[in-house]
Amino acid sequence: MSKSRSRIVKGLLAATVATAGLCTALVPGAQAADNPYERGPAPSNSSIEASRGSYAVSQTSVSSLGVSGFGGGTIYYPTSTSDGTFGAVAISPGFTAYQSSIAWLGPRLASQGFVVFTIDTNTTVDQPDSRGRQLLAALDYLTKTSSVRTRIDTSRLGVMGHSMGGGGTLEAAKSRTSLKAAIPLTGWNLDTTWPEVRTPTLIFGADGDTIAPVATHSEPFYQSLPSTLDKAYVELRGATHFTPNSSNTTIAKYSISWLKRFIDNDSRYEQFLCPLPAASLTIAESRGNCPHTS
Template sequence: MRFPLNPAGGRPPGRASWLAACVAVIVALATALAGGAVTARAAATAQVAAAELLSQGKPATASSTENATTPASAAVDGNAATRWASAFSDPQWLRVDLGATATITQVVLNWEAAYGRAFQIQTSADGSTWTTVYTTTSGTGGVQSLTVAGSGRYVRLLGTARGTAYGYSLWEFQVYGTSGGTTPPPGGGTIPDPTIQSLEATNGPLATATYTVPNPSGYKAGTVTYPTASGSYPGIVLMPGYQGTQANLSWLGPRLASWGFVVINVDTNTLSDSPDQRGTEIRAAGTQLLNLGNATGNPLSGKLNGTLGVSGHSMGGGGTMVALRDDIRFTAGVPLAPFHQSPNFAAVNKPTFFLTCASDVAAPGNTYAKPWYNSMTRAEKLYIEVPGDHLCPMTGNGNKAKQGKWIVSFFSRWLRSDTRFTPFLCGTQRDADRTNTSLVTQWMDTCPF
């Protein structure tokens, strides 16, 4: 949310009155939204945050295509509205070239209605000799998250029996794992072992720069903060709350970037956009961020590794939950004092960190974040309530040393699989925070993770 400036350039004295007006607006919106049916979108329920997305934007080929509008490349473009489809026969295959040998730990298949009943996942070092790392004869379609163990430069879906009279059709074919080719090299973007002191400092170990998105698509404006060191990094979208701008979370973008993330802080199309609209804008910003990383001629070229996270305040926190629920590309999220008049977000099974404010009357944690937390039975979760009102996660409010430490550690653990950050959330290093009642009023988690 945004405070108007007084003539002297500071905040107006009527903070309580402003908050009351804000609460009235949110309550009115909640009432209006509650009056209509909330249609559940198709939930993508693959937990893929524990590894790096390797396949997005990489070269893909297939045994056949149904027509020119369903090419192999559409299954690895990060767009869940485009698809690859094969000829109406068996067998068929889809292959992606990761560009370098990688350790493969997970494959996510987001099927269109034409799915595979019997298929194999295979890996290869040369594209000729294949090793099967997963096989089934009872595929169910939908979104399938497959745990595998293998290595190779090439990964292939080999379909041997169709589930329908049509061919094989995938909205997205995602391969997760680890590859030395995407790790920042020594002397460049190396991230040293974190400490309490370094995580609570305003800036992390990496130098950063900013880039203004020249032609925002699907949202009003965006400022990207990124590490200047060589290497590729996870991307994070920041979304403000009701009547808010990029200033809301301007404290967080540079902090995250200095710990090895490419962060886009956005403005909404209108200041009163609903949580669902903000969720759509988050997805648009994520798409454009990845596209900039895949393009040439801009400072983000080669900086994105294909993994996405999201954080938002208030209605932006509700939009964060929408993005986690509806878009498989977003693999971890941090909703801040979130608001959304939704029945539940039980379909979200991505790692989620709820940061709420003890004196929040606009979006009380007990009304919104805590029921969502409790309903998410298949996710790694963290819930921290701290002193303050609804503005406690915003720039200039709350304990930014502690908030920054927790948020950086959470995203580092789940977007980069960096377990060095786990002790600050799940180990001995967290206990001084968790048991300090002047700092934390509630703490819940699914540790160990």
């Protein structure tokens, strides 16, 4: 083969390799995920219903003596730092209750890739507005002072709470519109209208709740949220006001999906939220606006 022809062949081969490389770079999945906040493997029904996710979890206690604005608590967090930072969630217990009443959510959510802070309130009789302020104080401590602050993405925070803690969750979301997710669990609040909330909100009610009946609490909460807001309502079947105080697969499944979808902006979890969950042995009804826009 002549030298000139050899140069032409080599040039064509180089161009072909370069083009193939460019095509590979443009193919979805051939490079890192577009969403930098994606954490953990692709989800399935079994993975979000499991008692633990893919992350090993560590925990640390926070004394009430070393904080201000709330009553201390327990931080649960993924042990590994190889995936970078995580979103964070503060969770409040209800009237007369302690963090032990919502402790099951700590490792369950953390093992899915979140830093979770189950808190005690200043007193067990604090009202929802106070609990809302305490949730925000807990998030501030978590992101600015805590021993795990470097593991947290301060722009991706959420709140949860049971009963008056659920009412406090709405108060916190109303006060701090930068929050990415809010989840009241059989929430109680004398204020039933929340048009100011700008945080994607998932409300759990219980069909057998006689303390915060859905007709006077969870349903009006949901209905009063802006129609343009990403929002959902799940009414638990055969449940009471205190159902969120023990391990519950339905609560965990949809809470994980909501937090992943809106704190992590992980669209892989949209499939569990839209279409809306169908009525079943554990769900009396569900409402929401699909598909989600955030």
